[in-house]
Amino acid sequence: MFNNRVGTFNIKSKFIEQNVTEILQIFAKIIVIKCEYLYFSKSFEYTGLSNFFEIVEEGDKIPTYKFYFEQEKGKTILKECKQIDIDF
DSSP states (O other): OOTTBEEEEEEEHHHHHHOHHHHHHHHTTOEEEEEEEETTTTEEEEEEEOTTSOBOOTTSOOOEEEEEEEEETTEEEEEEEEEEOOOO
């Protein structure tokens, strides 16, 4: 169904509390396969399957994504989902 389209992303717990409708826009299109609460950043780290994400070959590192929203007619709308580079 998602042809190995897997990705990780973080959402601050405060954003979730204040933007339930926007969060539902994201999770309506993602199958979450892992969720971890990160106490130090007060955020949730999710790994999921979705057409938002690029195809990942077996053995490759799962990329991290960021969701971008914009205001339109007084509503917050999901604008795009982009892969971001994180170097540790």
